[in-house]
């Protein structure tokens with residue numbers, strides 16, 4: 001029997017309904033969730049993603065600010081804008097769309113965002129919180145993959161999960177989230193000699209390398225759950241993932257399609273992190289109204 005499709009569009013709709021309810025409660029209490037989205041340059045795909053993010057904010061009842069800058073914006077000017085947004089109490093999340101133009105150092109920019117507003121979960125402090133099982137924001141794509149895996153009903157405890165790819169934004173945090181779910185985790189990458197040897201033992205495979213046909217049917221254990229993070233183009237220019245979908249769906253129990261799987265969840269989990277951020281500020285304002293700015297506490301003050 002072919003694998004069941006894991007529908008990221010449907011799950012997104014369901015989760016966005018829950019997010020909208022949480023946002024409505026906050027808005028009624030005078031603290032509408034707010035997201036600032038910053039785009040630098042002319043990358044056409046990035047323009048589409050930020051437009052979708054701003055629209056998604058409106059759909060769930062968030063306030064959003066979209067700041068678009070020409071590609072020649074200086075790094076310092078961007079850092080100054082981030083400092084202003086860090087101090088703005090109506091903003092609970094700050095997102096700088098990647099990639100940035102070459103003259104701007106993405107690490108400098110990411111580290112300038114207050115950890116309490118780092119809803120992309122990209123900063124070193126957010127990564128550290130994930131390592132330490134602390135309640136920082138989880139990077140949106142791997143967080144979305146976990147939600148997709150959850151819908152299959154698989155209990156990760158004691159299962160073997162293989163992550164293909166070791167990027168800071170997907171592969172590494174994905175492995176940590178699976179580990180938090182009590183899976184036994186293997187990370188494979190470009191220097192792994194026999195990828196199929198590892199994937200054939202896996203109950204869950206997450207492919208996040210950015211190369212099509214990386215995972216084929218002969219590399220998958222029957223009944224495995226397969227999550228495809230890839231976004232590539234085939235010879236006809238059609239969007240495809242890292243997984244040979246047609247072949248693997250004959251072997252796996254569940255599989256995400258591309259498009260319509262992980263992609264839509266990335267934006268949904270951004271909304272989830274933003275509402276969570278607004279809730280944290282709201283609950284801290286109820287405990288200690290004078291500190292309800294959403295800013296990091298100053299050394300010696302907290």
Ligand SMILES: Nc1nc2c(c(=O)[nH]1)N[C@@H](CN(C=O)c1ccc(C(=O)N[C@@H](CCC(=O)O)C(=O)O)cc1)CN2
Nearest residue numbers: 049096097098099120140259260261262263264266267
């Ligand atoms: N600051 C960030 N920059 C980037 C991120 C990110 O999470 N934060 N991720 C990607 C781009 N991205 C969101 O920003 C994103 C990519 C893809 C999709 C999506 O829904 N894809 C669709 C297909 C879209 C198409 O047809 O082209 C799908 O897979 O179904 C959403 C968001 C890089 N930058």
